[in-house]
Amino acid sequence: MALFGTGAIKGLMVTLGYIRRKPFTTQYPEEKLEQSPRFRGNTFVWYEERCTGCATCAKGCPLGIIRIVTHPEPHSQVGSDYHVDVFDIDTGRCMFCALCVEVCPYDALHMGGDFEQASYGREEMVISVEDLKAMPKKPRTQFRPQMEMIGHTGDDELDEHEAGRWSL
Amino acid sequence: MIADLTRGILESFLPIGVVDILMPLLGIFIVVNVLLGSAIMLTYAERRLVARMQNRIGPNRVGPFGLLQGAADLLKLVTKEDLTPRAADRPVFLLAPVLFFAPAIALFAVVPFFRGWAVADLDAGIVYVIAVTSVSSLAAFAAGWASNNKYSLYGAVRGVAQLVSYEVPLILAVTSVILLSGSLNLQKIVEAQGIPFILVQPIGFLIMLVAVTAELNRTPFDINEAESEIVAGFHTEYTGTKFALIYGAEYVAALGWSAVIVTLFLGGWKPDIGGLIWFGLKTSAVVFLFFWFRGTWPRVRIDQMLALAWKLLFPLATINILVTAAEVLAAQALFSLEPGEALPVIALAVIAVVNIGLTVAVLALLSRVPGLARFDTQLAASAPARG
Numbered sequence: 001m002a003l004f005g006t007g008a009i010k011g012l013m014v015t016l017g018y019i020r021r022k023p024f025t026t027q028y029p030e031e032k033l034e035q036s037p038r039f040r041g042n043t044f045v046w047y048e049e050r051c052t053g054c055a056t057c058a059k060g061c062p063l064g065i066i067r068i069v070t071h072p073e074p075h076s077q078v079g080s081d082y083h084v085d086v087f088d089i090d091t092g093r094c095m096f097c098a099l100c101v102e103v104c105p106y107d108a109l110h111m112g113g114d115f116e117q118a119s120y121g122r123e124e125m126v127i128s129v130e131d132l133k134a135m136p137k138k139p140r141t142q143f144r145p146q147m148e149m150i151g152h153t154g155d156d157e158l159d160e161h162e163a164g165r166w167s168l
Numbered sequence: 169m170i171a172d173l174t175r176g177i178l179e180s181f182l183p184i185g186v187v188d189i190l191m192p193l194l195g196i197f198i199v200v201n202v203l204l205g206s207a208i209m210l211t212y213a214e215r216r217l218v219a220r221m222q223n224r225i226g227p228n229r230v231g232p233f234g235l236l237q238g239a240a241d242l243l244k245l246v247t248k249e250d251l252t253p254r255a256a257d258r259p260v261f262l263l264a265p266v267l268f269f270a271p272a273i274a275l276f277a278v279v280p281f282f283r284g285w286a287v288a289d290l291d292a293g294i295v296y297v298i299a300v301t302s303v304s305s306l307a308a309f310a311a312g313w314a315s316n317n318k319y320s321l322y323g324a325v326r327g328v329a330q331l332v333s334y335e336v337p338l339i340l341a342v343t344s345v346i347l348l349s350g351s352l353n354l355q356k357i358v359e360a361q362g363i364p365f366i367l368v369q370p371i372g373f374l375i376m377l378v379a380v381t382a383e384l385n386r387t388p389f390d391i392n393e394a395e396s397e398i399v400a401g402f403h404t405e406y407t408g409t410k411f412a413l414i415y416g417a418e419y420v421a422a423l424g425w426s427a428v429i430v431t432l433f434l435g436g437w438k439p440d441i442g443g444l445i446w447f448g449l450k451t452s453a454v455v456f457l458f459f460w461f462r463g464t465w466p467r468v469r470i471d472q473m474l475a476l477a478w479k480l481l482f483p484l485a486t487i488n489i490l491v492t493a494a495e496v497l498a499a500q501a502l503f504s505l506e507p508g509e510a511l512p513v514i515a516l517a518v519i520a521v522v523n524i525g526l527t528v529a530v531l532a533l534l535s536r537v538p539g540l541a542r543f544d545t546q547l548a549a550s551a552p553a554r555g
Binding site: 003011012027 | 534
């Protein structure tokens with residue numbers, strides 16, 4: 001026969017047991033959680049060598065926030081007769097749907113894994129072509145899961161031959 | 169001891185009349201400052217403990233292990249803008265936090281810290297405790313009414329309903345202790361505890377614990393602050409220093425009531441070795457109980473709260489008094505004691521055995537009541553699930 005109050009004590013014992021357990025909290029600036037391979041951060045990885053300047057990504061963008069300006073330059077890059085002068089991606093308005101990555105016929109654009117891009121103004125959130133060139137080449141595998149088949153987890157650098165559904 | 173030493177030092181260069189006035193003031197000064205300091209540390213301790221119960225870490229940024237969090241919070245609150253709503257009843261609105269804080273501190277005047285030492289060794293100490301703490305409920309109502317805010321008023325009205333209900337079983341539980349010790353003086357009550365009264369009066373202790381939780385507006389009886397229902401209850405409109413006073417008063421009061429529970433049921437400063445250590449440890453243990461309750465149980469509904477007070481605690485406390493009175497009378501007849509004389513340890517031991525048996529029987533009986541059994545199961549299921 002149970003006594004009145006055993007339920008209350010049972011409840012208390014549960015929380016007492018919790019005190020001895022390790023907290024789940026991640027101490028963010030010091031500790032960071034591992035991202036999944038298909039994580040979409042708010043940066044982009046762009047392979048200049050794969051890009052033909054076709055601007056399919058700009059057309060595919062539902063928000064129209066990608067602006068591409070090119071000029072003809074025969075045989076400047078592999079498979080391309082155009083040189084990309086401007087490649088502005090306004091991440092301040094981007095919704096990270098990764099449709100630009102999906103439509104890219106040459107697998108030149110990928111989502112990046114970085115998520116610490118806070119800034120004081122919307123203008124600073126525009127990624128320029130210089131920024132894109134300088135970004136670490138660590139593509140996430142959103143819409144291009146074929147990259148996982150060579151053991152890529154999104155954390156290591158891939159060169160332009162490895163990034164994509166086929167090599168150049 | 170230390171008091172005599174200080175007295176000796178002061179008398180070496182001051183006239184005796186001045187020293188007589190100075191000594192109590194010095195005692196008050198030390199007690200109040202230690203209290204304020206521990207209230208600040210308690211806010212930190214509660215946040216850390218409850219956090220661990222919820223698998224979090226809690227404040228750990230300010231100072232080593234976040235130890236300075238309380239000080240940082242206090243600084244923040246004191247430097248904040250001091251707002252008074254335009255529609256508020258200004259004098260009452262300003263008075264309420266002070267009125268709320270003062271009784272919490274005043275409670276400690278009669279608590280015996282050592283053998284033979286309290287700031288004021290009143291003969292009617294326990295009456296003073298109950299009288300003084302009732303003022304804080306008035307202050308809470310004044311705060312809620314003067315704020316001229318509907319949430320404040322809801323909180324204030326709930327608070328009054330709760331305090332009126334729980335003051336009754338609380339006083340009845342205290343009465344059973346008075347019957348046993350034969351004195352209203354807290355010092356004498358401690359001395360009468362050959363066996364801690366928690367063993368002699370288990371039901372009285374349980375009633376006291378529940379009633380004090382309600383008296384302190386702590387979870388599961390925090391319905392008059394109920395942040396998920398009525399913003400912050402009676403202190404919704406308070407900011408800055410005034411809020412700091414109210415917030416601090418709750419912790420000082422928690423400390424004060426814990427000290428009273430220790431004095432009444434856990435043997436106060438006994439065993440009389442190591443000075444304040446035992447008293448401090450016991451008080452901390454009771455304070456931990458309140459933190460533990462908060463980390464575990466959800467808030468009760470207002471009807472559950474009232475039903476618990478009037479349908480369970482009040483009859484139980486009344487029966488407890490009758491039983492205790494009969495036991496004390498029997499003991500007095502057996503040992504041929506004068507009324508008001510402390511009971512010998514053997515009598516207390518016999519009463520303890522009888523009362524513990526009775527407590528188990530009562531708890532078994534109560535588990536047969538469908539409503540209570542359901543309430544109990546809810547308390548068990550309410551604890552955060554293992555995940």
